[in-house]
Each structure stands twice: as structure tokens, then as C-alpha cells.
Amino acid sequence: MENVSLSGVRKLKKSYPFQIPPQFVDFQFRVTMATLGDILLTTAQFNADDNGFGLRRLNEINCSWVLTRLAIEMERFPEQYENIQVETWVEEVGRANTTRNFCIRDEKNEIIGNACSQWVFFDMETRRAKDLQTLDGIHEFANGEASLIERPIKLGAVEGEKYDAFKVKYGDIDINGHVNSMRYIQWISDCFSLDRYRASQVKRFEINYVNEMLFGDAVEIIGHEKAPDDFRFEIRRDDKVTCKARVVF
Amino acid sequence: MENVSLSGVRKLKKSYPFQIPPQFVDFQFRVTMATLGDILLTTAQFNADDNGFGLRRLNEINCSWVLTRLAIEMERFPEQYENIQVETWVEEVGRANTTRNFCIRDEKNEIIGNACSQWVFFDMETRRAKDLQTLDGIHEFANGEASLIERPIKLGAVEGEKYDAFKVKYGDIDINGHVNSMRYIQWISDCFSLDRYRASQVKRFEINYVNEMLFGDAVEIIGHEKAPDDFRFEIRRDDKVTCKARVVF
DSSP states (O other): OTTOOHHHHHHSSEEEEEEOOGGGBOTTSBBOHHHHHHHHHHHHHHHHHHHTOSHHHHHHTTEEEEEEEEEEEESSOOBTTOEEEEEEEEEEEOSSEEEEEEEEEOTTOOEEEEEEEEEEEEETTTTEEOOGGGSTTGGGGBOOOOOSSOOOOOOOOOOOEEEEEEEOOGGGBOTTSSBOHHHHHHHHHTTSOHHHHHHOOOSEEEEEEOSOOOTTOEEEEEEEEEETTEEEEEEEETTEEEEEEEEEO | OTTOOHHHHHHSSEEEEEEOOGGGBOTTSBBOHHHHHHHHHHHHHHHHHHHTOSHHHHHHTTEEEEEEEEEEEESSOOBTTOEEEEEEEEEEEOSSEEEEEEEEEOTTOOEEEEEEEEEEEEETTTTEEOOGGGSTTGGGGBOOOOOSSOOOOOOOOOOOEEEEEEEOOGGGBOTTSSBOHHHHHHHHHTTSOHHHHHHOOOSEEEEEEOSOOOTTOEEEEEEEEEETTEEEEEEEETTEEEEEEEEEO
């Protein structure tokens, strides 16, 4: 982009190192999708902080980033103790949204996965999206570079069988007072059996966050296999959709 | 102890640093009991490895450490990003059991909590406890120093109301193929409301592991308030007790 200064260019893409904690792998020693999502969120937070648009700064002006969509595609899931590098950059800054991409590499520098996330700039006072024009300098961080995978799309309505039902508990609630966004990924991942995970691995996980959930809410997970190995889910609170997801094996 | 060499003495107590990961704090920014338990287990693993009796060495001889009892007492729960030091030592090595203690300090070196754990030396082939006399040199690591808190005791049977019921899912299963021991702590912690955690904090958490649980098992949590702010729980699979716990606020 022509309007980016040299010092800006240096910040446009950055890699962050992580080690897969042994306590967050599954029965096959592979990192869980929810933990992977968590690593991506941490990466986003680090990079936003580095760029000067992290949550700490946004909270000062009573604003926040809200994750609305996320797609993750993995060729290989890193295992416990494995060191990975997560590269991230902002592809686009729109009216009230940003698109942030990720590329996950292993120790041999080989790409093992990619992700694409979409965020809304959120006014905590009005509880609405806010115009990003008011956030001076943010547009300079968009480098226009697409993700290596398709963006998360708006997922359609789901009719299907009830996979699970339970209440939101203490451990599901994060510091914002609502259900942690990675918990939804765990709930969806938990809809499959060990046999399914033994037989094949998740190729693409895609999620739309629609409505927040609170302590004590009655959760219902509805799902169906739309095409072979292509599952669609809806998480509902009462009859309201709080989240939609797609899992492709 | 007279029979400990100078090099042995140096290893008798050791501290390990941790930072509280922001994604594992509760709605009040405090580390959850399950994550704390996880930090203690990691500390135990580090120290056992340092002493030459870690899981990797034990696995070579087809043995393992199995956690049977754990008690944690906290004066203050560390918050997100806080740096803590966990000091650990082996108090006692018995016939087939060891007692390992922990002391948790904050950055000012003030004690914020203590823990005491009991482990069985387990033969993976016979699926039984094994005589620790066969593990050459382990007795040298017992320094006889008691924990600052009472040891976990054998908890009594519980009659009470049903707090929760659900099935064991994919994300509950660890690399050993059974439910992760910290998951039981989360399940028990999830029996209380946000209001309870707002009003007071857990002073003592105590757990007995009785039987393992597997994927698909139907979990039932029974509990009652035995004395004011003193709760007893039992986790059951069918009618078999898999775990007993005590939570004192």
C-alpha cells in the first residue's frame, strides 16, 4: 500500500512463537481446536498491542474488539511441546470491521495451518458497532494481503438433531461476564466421538458469533451432516441462535 | 536426613516460575482452581524429571505416577498475568506412595497458598500399585518436611442432591485415554454460582481420586453442604464412586 510509511511496513506482518502446552492436547496428543483458537486470539491481541490498537488502549476509550467470524484450516495439528510460529496481519479495515489473517508454521518453517478472523469495533457504552474512522491510524495497518484460505462466510440456518444440552457454568464465563468465545469451539468439538477423531481430522472449522451467552443460560446444540463429513451446527439459548458453526473432516 | 548426599540436598526443594495465563482466569480475573491444580501437576512433573523419577523414565519401565489425593488451600488467588513461584518437595516415600508438598508465593515472595498431594507408584502392566523399593534412589528425595496445611484425608461417603449430570466428552479425555484429573476439579468448581464466588473464595479444596472415567461415561455429581460453607461432593459413574471432594469457602 502506497500510504504506509517504512516504519509501518515493518509492522505489517509479524510472527509470534508458542509452545503447545501438554495439558491442552487431546487423547491423540494433538492440540485441541479450542486451544488453537485461543492461541490465535492471543496472537491477535499481541499484534494489536504492538500496533497500538490493543484492548488496553481501546478500553481507555470505552471500546473493544468483538470477534464475529473465524475460520481455521489445518493440514496438521501440532502436538504437545511442539513449537509453532503464528504469523498475523490485518488484511482489511472496513467501516466497522477488520479482517485479520494468520499463518501457522512448524519448526521446519512449513505451513501447517491458516486462519481468517473478522472483528467488529465495538462501543461498550452504546453496545453497538462503531465507525473505525474514529480510530486514527488504524487504516495504515491493512496490507491487503488475502489469507491462504477462504474467508469465513455467513452460515445458514440449521435444522437437525439435538447433539447436546446443558447450562452455562462458572468456568465458562470470562472476565467480560459472558461465555468465553473459545468455549463455543470446545462445545462443538465435543459433539464428536473419539472414533471420529481417530478416523479423520478436522480440515476446516468455521464459526459465526451471533449473540452472547450468560451464566445459567440453557444451551442447546443442534446439528446435522449436510454433506458427507461436512457438519453444520447451531448453538441456541432458548430459541435464539447464539452461534453457528461448520466442521469439515 | 543423614543419608542424603550433598548433591541430593540441593535438589530437595526447588521453585518453578509460572505466569497465570489470561485465558485461564475466571470472571473475577482469578486463576481457576482447575488451572491451579494443573500448575501444581506441571510443577510435580518438572521436579520429578529433575530428580530422575519423571513420567518419561517411569514409562520406560512400564510404570507411572497416579495422583490419588490432593488438597489446596489458598489465601489469595493469583490474577491474570501474575507471576508466581511454586516451591515443591517430597516429604515422604512410603511402600507404594509418596507425599509431595507445594508452597505458592507471589512476586513479593509472600505465601499465597499451599498444597499437599499423594501419589501411587503404578505398574501399567498389572494395573496395580508397585513397591517403591524397586525404584532405586527415590527414598533419598524425601526430606520429611511437612506441608503448611493438613494432608488430604480419605473423604467419607456423600448423600445429597444431584448437582449435575452429563456424559464424558472428547475434550475431557487426556493422552492416557481417561478423564483428565483436573477436569474433575472443574466439574466440582462448576457446581457453584457466580454469586457464591463473588461473595467468598474457596479456602480449601480437597479431592480423592477413586476410579477412572472413560469417554461416554454418564457422570453424576452429588453434593451437600455438610456444615456452613463446607461442601462435600461425590462424582459417580453409574453407581460407582469415581471421585470424592470437599470445598470449603
